[in-house]
Amino acid sequence: MVCCPGFFCPEGQRCMIPCRQGAYCPSPWPAINGTCVAPVTKCPQHQAKDYEYYGCGGSSRESYCPAQSYCQTSALKQSCVNNTNYCPIGTDKELPCPSGFTCTNGTARRTRLLVKVVITVLCVVLGLTLCAELMQWLVLKKKLLGQYELIDPPGVSDYFREHNEFSQRRQHIQLHIHLNRAKLRNVTRFNSELNEGFTGRISAGKITALMGGSGCGKSSLLETIHGRRRLQRDGYITFADYEPLSNELTDYIGYVPQADIMHNDLTVFETVYYSARARRLNESNTVITNDVCFVLEKLGLKIMHNNLTKTLSGGQRKRVNVAMEVAACPKVLLLDEPTSGLDTASCDDLFDLLQLIKYSAAGPVTIITVIHQPSQELFEKIDDIFFLTPLCCLAYQGPRDQAKEFLKQKIFSDSDRCPAPRHNDCDTCFIMLTKAQEHIENHSVEDERIQQQLTTTSIPKRLFLPFFYVFLRCGRQIYIRGAVVEALYLLAYFVLGSCIGYLFENAQQDECDIKSLPTIYFLMSLAYGILTCISSQRLFGVEITDQTFERESRNYYHPFQYWLAKSLVDIVRLILYPLLFLSMMYIEIVPRGAFSIISVSCCFFHLFVQLLDN
Numbered sequence: 001m002v003c004c005p006g007f008f009c010p011e012g013q014r015c016m017i018p019c020r021q022g023a024y025c026p027s028p029w030p031a032i033n034g035t036c037v038a039p040v041t042k043c044p045q046h047q048a049k050d051y052e053y054y055g056c057g058g059s060s061r062e063s064y065c066p067a068q069s070y071c072q073t074s075a076l077k078q079s080c081v082n083n084t085n086y087c088p089i090g091t092d093k094e095l096p097c098p099s100g101f102t103c104t105n106g107t108a109r110r111t112r113l114l115v116k117v118v119i120t121v122l123c124v125v126l127g128l129t130l131c132a133e134l135m136q137w138l139v140l141k142k143k144l145l146g147q148y149e150l151i152d153p154p155g156v157s158d159y160f161r162e163h164n165e166f167s168q169r170r171q172h173i174q175l176h177i178h179l180n181r182a183k184l185r186n187v188t189r190f191n192s193e194l195n196e197g198f199t200g201r202i203s204a205g206k207i208t209a210l211m212g213g214s215g216c217g218k219s220s221l222l223e224t225i226h227g228r229r230r231l232q233r234d235g236y237i238t239f240a241d242y243e244p245l246s247n248e249l250t251d252y253i254g255y256v257p258q259a260d261i262m263h264n265d266l267t268v269f270e271t272v273y274y275s276a277r278a279r280r281l282n283e284s285n286t287v288i289t290n291d292v293c294f295v296l297e298k299l300g301l302k303i304m305h306n307n308l309t310k311t312l313s314g315g316q317r318k319r320v321n322v323a324m325e326v327a328a329c330p331k332v333l334l335l336d337e338p339t340s341g342l343d344t345a346s347c348d349d350l351f352d353l354l355q356l357i358k359y360s361a362a363g364p365v366t367i368i369t370v371i372h373q374p375s376q377e378l379f380e381k382i383d384d385i386f387f388l389t390p391l392c393c394l395a396y397q398g399p400r401d402q403a404k405e406f407l408k409q410k411i412f413s414d415s416d417r418c419p420a421p422r423h424n425d426c427d428t429c430f431i432m433l434t435k436a437q438e439h440i441e442n443h444s445v446e447d448e449r450i451q452q453q454l455t456t457t458s459i460p461k462r463l464f465l466p467f468f469y470v471f472l473r474c475g476r477q478i479y480i481r482g483a484v485v486e487a488l489y490l491l492a493y494f495v496l497g498s499c500i501g502y503l504f505e506n507a508q509q510d511e512c513d514i515k516s517l518p519t520i521y522f523l524m525s526l527a528y529g530i531l532t533c534i535s536s537q538r539l540f541g542v543e544i545t546d547q548t549f550e551r552e553s554r555n556y557y558h559p560f561q562y563w564l565a566k567s568l569v570d571i572v573r574l575i576l577y578p579l580l581f582l583s584m585m586y587i588e589i590v591p592r593g594a595f596s597i598i599s600v601s602c603c604f605f606h607l608f609v610q611l612l613d614n
Contacts, residue, residue, distance in 0.1 A: 007025065018074075020074070021074075022064065022090040022091055022092045023063060023065060023074045024069075024071045025074050025075065066089060067087065070093050071091075083104055084097055085103060086103040087106040117583050117584065121494055121580060125487050126487070128487070129483045129484060133483055136480065139267075139306055140306055140308065148292070148305060150290045150293040150297075151286060154287055156290050156294045158361035158362040159291070159329040159360055159361075160291060160357065161360055161361040163360055166361075170363075172362070172363025173252070174204040174240075174364050174452060175204055176201055176240060176450060177202040177239055178201055178237070178238050179201070179202075179235075179447075181198075181234055181235035182199070182224070182231055182237050183196075183197040183231055183233075183235050184217055184220050184221060184224060184229070184231070185230055186220075187217045187220045187392060189215060189392045190392040191391070195393060195442065196442060197232075197234075199444040200386075200394070200397045200447060201447040202225075204366040205358055205359040205364030205365070206358060206364075206366075206367070206384050207355070207367045208366075208383065209369055209371050209382045209384070209400075210371075210388070211371060211387055211388070211426070211430075212433060213430065215390070216389065217388055218388060222368060222370055224237065224244075225237055225244065225368065226244060239253075240451060241449070242454070245554075248456055250456075252332060253330055253332050253334070253555075254325035254326070254555070255325065255334045256324075256334065256336060257321070257551060258337050258340075260314070260317040260320070261321070261546065261550075261551045262317070262321065262548065263473075264308065264310035266473070266477065266481070267305065267306050268320055269306065271320060271324060272292050272296065273292050274473045275324040275328055275552075275555075276324075276327040277469050278466045278470065278552075278557060279328045279556040280329060281461045281466075282457060291329070292323075292327050295326050295353070298356075299319040299346075299349055299353065300346060301320065315341045318338065318340065318341045319346060321338075322335065322338050322350060328555075332365070332368075333357075334369075335368070335370070336369075338369060339374065340372070347378055348377070354367055355381060373427070375424065376424045379424065379425060379426040380400070382400050384397070385400050387429060389433050389440060390434065391436070391438070394443050395410060395433060395436060395440060396443050397445055398443075404425055404428055408432065410440065419432060463561075466561050467564060470557055470561060470566075471565040471569060474565055474566055474569040475569050478569060489531075489534075490577070491580075493531065493578075494580040494583065494584065496527050496581060497527075497581040497584045498584035498585070500523050500524065500527070500585050501585035
């Protein structure tokens, strides 16, 4: 029995199998008695007889056409002698020498290409990094770029103009806050059985302070007003007719948290500007820029426009924290301990700004602040006060100048037991509050609710503009502020691809080891998995950890807008990282497919891993 040329007859087969294109089946192989039977008529140049070996040049297995040769048929091998072509293993014709390679004796050498790729990658990455760093040097150090000044006209918006006769004739939005049997939840000292809840009103156009000793529930009450905490049953808090966190209130509420939460890789101006720009969707960029400059000047931050927030002191960060919300021009401004860490002059600047906006040409603003132990001068700038006892009872609500006398009569039945007055009326009130060691009846005020119609931003603007501004901000943070780190990651992908390519280099191109492919695929998957996880943590993890995402998503964008903007900014990485990874590995590894197919596949794989990680 025989095996014809161009066929192979593996052990255990009873018929010939044709060799595929690019294969070479020329050599005789030892026969195993009776394991391969084929008609002699298919091999006419030989007589029918028994063979000790498979005859007619057939093979017991299919082999690739060897390197430096090409096989037009699986039975014929020809040498690759043209130095402008090369013949890798398993080809049926001479192939043109790839761009950047040197072809000699049928083998493609990648020396020139390797040098070109390394030089090109280093020049591009380092060049872009130097340009970004030069821009930052001009902005942050030399102050030659990114300087903003208040332009007049148009000047600032009505929100920062003093109230006048013309503004009195206009209808303004007034968001009074109504409390009815509001019982705080998850506050240790609040006894829901003895405390019937708070009932009263916080009026627009006034600065209302929530005051009391430590742990009496001031910040919890402020968070409950904002909607961050829920009330117990049977009570409510409303802004006119609207529940906290209603969609209609999105453009009207500003909340300054106790912690100074902000992006550390933005300048002071950028931090305040992006906060205002993403919420004031119907106003021009010039007016918003003017307002930001005005607020920073009022708070003593004018000379720090181009300072990164991570370089600021605690008091400066506190003022930036306040400026982020004030520049957004809310109709209800909630401030949790805005004076902590501020010196006397800074406190005066802050309250002068609050005095201006509480009833400006744009109408009344409801300002509520938690404050500890203000000076007498600062205390006199407060209009209304909510005083809380150590057991979280509302001892007093109303005008500031009537608080001391009211507390004296409410807490002390015997006037002789009342503590001696201090120089600071606020200190006197605090001392009286500490004497209220038992539950007292909450001070309630009759409230008349006023209906208020609110205008909301159109749906197209609400959907697109916050997403667009988050996209711009993220692009600046990643590719300008983080240029050096981004360059290191790009080079890491490049080096990693080079290492994998070097490990599986096939310099002679004379062997096609299919067994190595699973290892290559595993290392590629491992590299992409690790680096993509790191990339995702840089993209989302930092802002979730430092709570900037939580603050912003509650104020002016939906989490989906944030995710979409971040993901689109990451498209540059999605393309560059796989290309750099493949640029060296593709040169080294044989066999290889088309670069375009492999690169697109890696891009999609990178995206898939990142989606899983997110």
